[in-house]
Every structure is written in C-alpha cells, then in structure tokens.
Amino acid sequence: MPPVRRAALPCLLLCLWASRTQGAVCNVTGVWMSAMGSILKLAVSPDAELGGNYMTSVETMKGAAGNQRQSRLSGLLNRGAQPTFAFSVVWEGGSSSSWVGQCLVLGDGSQVLKTLWMLRSAAQGPEDDWKSTRIGEDTFFHLPAEE
Amino acid sequence: MPPVRRAALPCLLLCLWASRTQGAVCNVTGVWMSAMGSILKLAVSPDAELGGNYMTSVETMKGAAGNQRQSRLSGLLNRGAQPTFAFSVVWEGGSSSSWVGQCLVLGDGSQVLKTLWMLRSAAQGPEDDWKSTRIGEDTFFHLPAEE
Amino acid sequence: MPPVRRAALPCLLLCLWASRTQGAVCNVTGVWMSAMGSILKLAVSPDAELGGNYMTSVETMKGAAGNQRQSRLSGLLNRGAQPTFAFSVVWEGGSSSSWVGQCLVLGDGSQVLKTLWMLRSAAQGPEDDWKSTRIGEDTFFHLPAEE
Amino acid sequence: MPPVRRAALPCLLLCLWASRTQGAVCNVTGVWMSAMGSILKLAVSPDAELGGNYMTSVETMKGAAGNQRQSRLSGLLNRGAQPTFAFSVVWEGGSSSSWVGQCLVLGDGSQVLKTLWMLRSAAQGPEDDWKSTRIGEDTFFHLPAEE
Numbered sequence: 046m047p048p049v050r051r052a053a054l055p056c057l058l059l060c061l062w063a064s065r066t067q068g069a070v071c072n073v074t075g076v077w078m079s080a081m082g083s084i085l086k087l088a089v090s091p092d093a094e095l096g097g098n099y100m101t102s103v104e105t106m107k108g109a110a111g112n113q114r115q116s117r118l119s120g121l122l123n124r125g126a127q128p129t130f131a132f133s134v135v136w137e138g139g140s141s142s143s144w145v146g147q148c149l150v151l152g153d154g155s156q157v158l159k160t161l162w163m164l165r166s167a168a169q170g171p172e173d174d175w176k177s178t179r180i181g182e183d184t185f186f187h188l189p190a191e192e
Numbered sequence: 193m194p195p196v197r198r199a200a201l202p203c204l205l206l207c208l209w210a211s212r213t214q215g216a217v218c219n220v221t222g223v224w225m226s227a228m229g230s231i232l233k234l235a236v237s238p239d240a241e242l243g244g245n246y247m248t249s250v251e252t253m254k255g256a257a258g259n260q261r262q263s264r265l266s267g268l269l270n271r272g273a274q275p276t277f278a279f280s281v282v283w284e285g286g287s288s289s290s291w292v293g294q295c296l297v298l299g300d301g302s303q304v305l306k307t308l309w310m311l312r313s314a315a316q317g318p319e320d321d322w323k324s325t326r327i328g329e330d331t332f333f334h335l336p337a338e339e
Numbered sequence: 340m341p342p343v344r345r346a347a348l349p350c351l352l353l354c355l356w357a358s359r360t361q362g363a364v365c366n367v368t369g370v371w372m373s374a375m376g377s378i379l380k381l382a383v384s385p386d387a388e389l390g391g392n393y394m395t396s397v398e399t400m401k402g403a404a405g406n407q408r409q410s411r412l413s414g415l416l417n418r419g420a421q422p423t424f425a426f427s428v429v430w431e432g433g434s435s436s437s438w439v440g441q442c443l444v445l446g447d448g449s450q451v452l453k454t455l456w457m458l459r460s461a462a463q464g465p466e467d468d469w470k471s472t473r474i475g476e477d478t479f480f481h482l483p484a485e486e
Numbered sequence: 487m488p489p490v491r492r493a494a495l496p497c498l499l500l501c502l503w504a505s506r507t508q509g510a511v512c513n514v515t516g517v518w519m520s521a522m523g524s525i526l527k528l529a530v531s532p533d534a535e536l537g538g539n540y541m542t543s544v545e546t547m548k549g550a551a552g553n554q555r556q557s558r559l560s561g562l563l564n565r566g567a568q569p570t571f572a573f574s575v576v577w578e579g580g581s582s583s584s585w586v587g588q589c590l591v592l593g594d595g596s597q598v599l600k601t602l603w604m605l606r607s608a609a610q611g612p613e614d615d616w617k618s619t620r621i622g623e624d625t626f627f628h629l630p631a632e633e
Contacts (some may be wrong), residue, residue: 131280143290182476230512425574437584
C-alpha cells in the first residue's frame, strides 16, 4: 500500500469528525422566537459581546415594557460549540430582566436557545425587596434569516 | 414683604426637597463586596451601559471561574433614584452568570445592591439541560472609593 | 305561560353556565407526565393535602435519586377552579426538591400542570451553600386514568 | 498491656468522634425566625414528615396571606447530620409557596436554615402563567425553645 493511501484513512476520519463537529455548532446570531411570541435579535461582536434587541409579547402590567415593547439588549457569549450566554434588558417602566442560557443542537439538527430569565421590578424601598423578582423559562427557536 | 423674600420660601423648600432627594439617590458606580467576599466594580457609561469587572470568591469546581477568577461584566442600568439593573459575566470554564437587582437606600442612609443571580453551566447536550442552572442571592455593600 | 315554564329559562341558563364552569375546573388528581418523561401520581386528601409519588426520569448523578428513582411526595393544594399547589420530594442521595405550580385548562380543554422546581443538594457546610440550589421548569400532561 | 487498655484508645477515639459529630447535628425541630420577621414552627414526624405552621410578616398585597397570615405547612425532611428539606404552604388569597433548604451548623455552633423559596400566584389562565412565580431567599435563625 503506497504511503499516500496509508494517510487517507486518518484524514478521512478527521474530515468526517470535523464535519460532524461543524454540524453540531450552535450559532446564536440571528432572529429567534419564544413560545410566547417574543422576538430576540442577537448579534455577536468580535470580542464576544452580545447586542441586538428584544421585543416582548407580554407585560406584567399595561405599559411596563414601554410603548414599543422593544428594548436593546446587552450581554456576553461564552466559547464552545454549544455556547452558554447571558444577556440583560431594561424596560421603560423601571424593571430589568436577565437571561442565562445555552445554544443547543437537538437530535434533528435544529438549534434552540434554552433559557431561564429573572425579571426584577423596582421596589419602593428595602421592605418591598423580597417580592420584586419573578422567574421563568423561555425556549427560543430560530426564525429564517431576514432578506 | 419685598419680592425677593416672597420667593425665598419656595426656593428653600425646593432646595430642601432636592437635597433630600439627592440623599436618597442610590449610585451603583464604585466598588462593592458581597457577603461571600466577591468584589464587583461597576462603571456606568453615558447611555446607561454597565461595565466593570467581577472577581468571584467562589467556584463550583476548581478552575471553573478561571485562573484569575476575574471577568469583565456587561449590563444595563435603568432610571430612577433607586434604579434596577441587570448584568452578565462569562467564566473561563464555559459557564455564564447573570444578576438582576436594585440599588436600595437603607434606613441608615447606606446603600446596598440587592440581587439574585443565575449560573448556567454548559450542558453536554439537550438531555442535560434540565440540571444546568443554579440560583442564589447576593447582597453587595459599598466599599470606600479607591484613591 | 304557567309559572313552571317561566322558571325554566333561568334554570336552563344556570345549568349551562354550571356545566361550562364545570368544564373549566382543573383536577390535579391522577397520573401526569412531564416532557422529560417523569411520572407524577397525585392524590388529594379531604383536607387538601397532596400525596402520591414522583418517579423521575433524570438524576444529577448516577444514584442521586435512589435505586427506584421513585419517592413519595407531600404537599398542599389551594382552592379554586384552576388551583395553585406546592409539593416536596426528598431523594435517597440526600437532596430535596419542591415544585410550585398551577393546574390550568388550555384553550382546547386539556389540562396541564405548569410548574417550576428547585432542587437543593446537600452542602458539606455553610461555605458550599451558595451553589446548592438548581432551578428549572416542568410542564405535566394528563395520562389516561389507570384501569 | 492488659486487654482492657488495648481497647481503650479506639473507644476513646470513637467517643470523641461521636461527640464531635453529635455537636455538628443540625436539628430542624423548633421555632425559627427569618430576617424579615416571619416565624416558622417545625415539627418532625417519625417518618420524616415536616409539619407545623408558618406566620408570614409580609404579603404581596393586603390580604393575600389571609387574616391571620398564618398557615399550616407540609413537607419532608431528608437524612443526615445537616439535612436538606422541602416544605409547602398555601395562602388564603389563592397563592402557594414552597421552600427548599438545608439545616447548617455555622462555625460558632449556631444553627441556621438556609432556604430559597418560590411563590406561585394564581394566574387567570395560561396566558398569565409566565409572570406568576416569584423567587427569593430566606435565612432562618433558631429562637429559644418555648416553655
């Protein structure tokens, strides 16, 4: 067996592995929608800062999220094929939210953002602090890229 | 009573009110320490972005927070005398954290940051997603300004 | 029109209303399954105590939930057509869980238990307390009654 | 060396170890108070069920916790020297709470219950589910036994 052939198998395996790994990379950039209908636009800067905006479909009270119900977001993306991340949004009514989550590749190859969020309302003072934080879950699905 | 005196009382009241309001303003900028000994340095940009860094005193496992246990943070500050905020940190080991909270003025005039945090570990895949988020509480106290 | 007939329409309306209200009642008793495949058997005592057992499909580490992965549960049910509830489970490995949630009737008439849970692991001591609580979401769907 | 002496050292060590372990046992039975002033009375049944009652010092809205602000609790205690536990309370206004936590012995020998709680409000329907869960932290300190 000539040397060139001897090298072929490892190379082929490496390529297969690389393509498989490539397939499993989860890319947070783009437009995502939650089960509640909220829209999340994520952009990643060269130094792994997350920007974009969040358009909520829900409010705790009318007006809490502002007229547009849309806010810029600010966060950070970690490294890895299925990276974790965290980002923040502040709302016109005085409350602030943050999400932590991970971009995960499902068995069918589709990508989801699995997140948990906290929503901090503005307490009048220290005595109302205890009841000011809500928590919940959001799963975001990729929307087709905008033209 | 001459005009200048007639204006003095409202002005005085306004000054008193302003000084009292001023006293109740909670200012997130500066250096804070949690009960666990973590150090939080917060700076606020002109458009209400939070920057700075977070030096943790604890890790879930040795090395999870990186060699320096220190990371930049990115977040947003809301408006108000006792503003809410949210910020994020990513850790060298692959996990990401976010905090939501509020800067509150206590009865003795001291300021605290009352926060809740979530810590998202990197799951190997969707099947490990369920157990990947921890939650807890942090109260931060102001350290004297650095010279 | 004889008196008996005059009373018939309100009575009919009341019956219709009652049956419609009846339809919107969410009944926690029975067997439920989560998206992860965990099985929850709930029984309600005359004084609104929740009993039954919980068979988990997942563990944080092999053995954490015990050999049978099944544990009795103990909790309380609140009043109302779509009642809130809370229940607890302790695991063989030393950890304890609780759920809070609500039995909700969806638009198609099906019933779900929307819950959030916390899982407390046993810390070695106070210094490990901060990292000992996980949080997540579970939605349970009704399984057909067992014969 | 006579046989009785040969056995003395191991016995002594065992006694020392037992007394030290005994000292580190955290006993949840009794009356506890949180930093907010809520009072928790805990009793443990022979099969490790937690009973007692909870008297809250705070409410989300006037009346939410009922006239007495006091409710029975139901939960489970795990095994161990510093056991984890979980318990539930339902409130007159329709909401339900649960706590998970651990009884921990501090460096000075005092005992605390470190807990996190969730409070589930009754949503009008599935569309309000997302905002129905609050979360927070409670640390309980032992009150002297009642005579």
